[in-house]
Amino acid sequence: MGNFFTVQHNDTSSRARTGVMETPHGKVSTPVFMPVGTNGAVKALTKDDLKEIGFEIILSNTYHLYLRPGTDVIAAAKGLHHFMNWDRNILTDSGGFQVFSLAPFRKITEEGVKFRSHIDGAYHLLTPEKVVEIQGILGSDIQMQLDYCTSWGAARKEAEKALTLTSRWLSRATDAWKKEQEKGYGGKLFSIVQGNFFEDLRKESAGFAAASDTPGIAIGGLSVGEPEEVFREYLFYTSALLPAEKPRYVMGIGTPDYILDAIEAGIDMFDCVLPTRTGRTGRVLTRRGHFALKKSEYRMDFRPIDEECNCKVCREYSRSYLRHLFRTQEILCSMLASFHNLYFLNDLVLEARRAIEENRFLDFKKDFLERYREGQGE
Ligand SMILES: [Zn+2]
Numbered sequence: 208m209g210n211f212f213t214v215q216h217n218d219t220s221s222r223a224r225t226g227v228m229e230t231p232h233g234k235v236s237t238p239v240f241m242p243v244g245t246n247g248a249v250k251a252l253t254k255d256d257l258k259e260i261g262f263e264i265i266l267s268n269t270y271h272l273y274l275r276p277g278t279d280v281i282a283a284a285k286g287l288h289h290f291m292n293w294d295r296n297i298l299t300d301s302g303g304f305q306v307f308s309l310a311p312f313r314k315i316t317e318e319g320v321k322f323r324s325h326i327d328g329a330y331h332l333l334t335p336e337k338v339v340e341i342q343g344i345l346g347s348d349i350q351m352q353l354d355y356c357t358s359w360g361a362a363r364k365e366a367e368k369a370l371t372l373t374s375r376w377l378s379r380a381t382d383a384w385k386k387e388q389e390k391g392y393g394g395k396l397f398s399i400v401q402g403n404f405f406e407d408l409r410k411e412s413a414g415f416a417a418a419s420d421t422p423g424i425a426i427g428g429l430s431v432g433e434p435e436e437v438f439r440e441y442l443f444y445t446s447a448l449l450p451a452e453k454p455r456y457v458m459g460i461g462t463p464d465y466i467l468d469a470i471e472a473g474i475d476m477f478d479c480v481l482p483t484r485t486g487r488t489g490r491v492l493t494r495r496g497h498f499a500l501k502k503s504e505y506r507m508d509f510r511p512i513d514e515e516c517n518c519k520v521c522r523e524y525s526r527s528y529l530r531h532l533f534r535t536q537e538i539l540c541s542m543l544a545s546f547h548n549l550y551f552l553n554d555l556v557l558e559a560r561r562a563i564e565e566n567r568f569l570d571f572k573k574d575f576l577e578r579y580r581e582g583q584g585e
Pocket residue numbers: 512513516517518519520521522547550551
């Protein structure tokens with residue numbers, strides 16, 4: 208097997224780039240948007256839908272799968288790929304972010320994170336080693352180290368503590384990952400850059416991640432409640448500190464403007480629940496902005512969601528019909544809206560890749576966002 212990641216083309220108008228990751232579950236062209244399958248399922252979509260759209264990788268959440276169905280079930284199923292019958296790539300997060308956002312109780316020590324399950328209140332301890340082991344049982348093609356994420360507005364002292372712990376946990380995770388590899392596990396470990404919104408701390412954390420043996424690097428602690436211009440500033444700042452030869456991943460990015468900012472900053476991978484979550488609430492994305500299907504103006508509108516979209520939903524169904532499905536609370540509405548939204552974002556990334564290859568990414572971004580921001584689906 209050759210290199211895990213190869214940069215294919217650097218855009219001359221920005222830091223955007225195309226590349227390819229290769230694992231035993233196939234290739235992943237970058238930049239890539241990864242849909243989120245929290246519980247081992249991308250909500251309202253089948254694996255065949257995901258393949259039809261063209262996804263080469265999906266994300267799943269370690270925290271959720273660890274609690275339900277439990278690693279014993281997934282081990283017995285011979286890994287998450289077999290369990291959910293998905294034969295392409297799977298990236299899993301470390302579970303740390305969900306502990307911080309969902310668990311009713313958590314205590315962070317040098318050893319790891321102790322928390323109570325949001326499902327039944329039972330106590331659990333996640334350590335850097337255990338998180339590597341769980342993701343090994345899942346059979347993740349790409350896995351994340353346990354990290355300590357702080358939110359927008361955190362004090363410097365807390366950010367320093369989070370950074371120190373994240374760095375020490377990285378060393379322990381890397382050792383554990385190397386041992387798993389000796390046992391035959393083929394997945395790649397990504398380190399995570401923290402440092403909150405302090406430039407020197409970001410630099411220190413990026414230096415630690417870059418010096419580690421991990422095949423990829425994630426930028427954590429962004430999109431945690433900060434204003435958009437601060438997100439942008441720290442995204443560009445942190446991305447520039449990372450080595451060119453490793454893939455760069457930013458978590459929780461899913462709107463067209465954030466995705467295009469990330470690509471411009473040289474980010475290769477991103478994920479978000481947004482397209483499926485908004486789909487389930489009847490909101491759809493188009494090249495001329497997003498709109499809510501429930502509005503009365505679509506009652507007699509027999510056009511597709513997006514006339515420029517080539518997905519099966521836009522080819523076969525009208526706004527009028529989808530509005531009717533939404534109002535009668537038919538499950539089909541969630542399925543069709545989620546399918547279209549994911550297709551739309553995948554298409555956006557495909558177009559961005561083409562623009563990078565032709566050295567016109569900034570023009571593409573400007574044109575796309577101008578139309579996207581001015582319209583509400585019209
Ligand atoms: Zn469509």
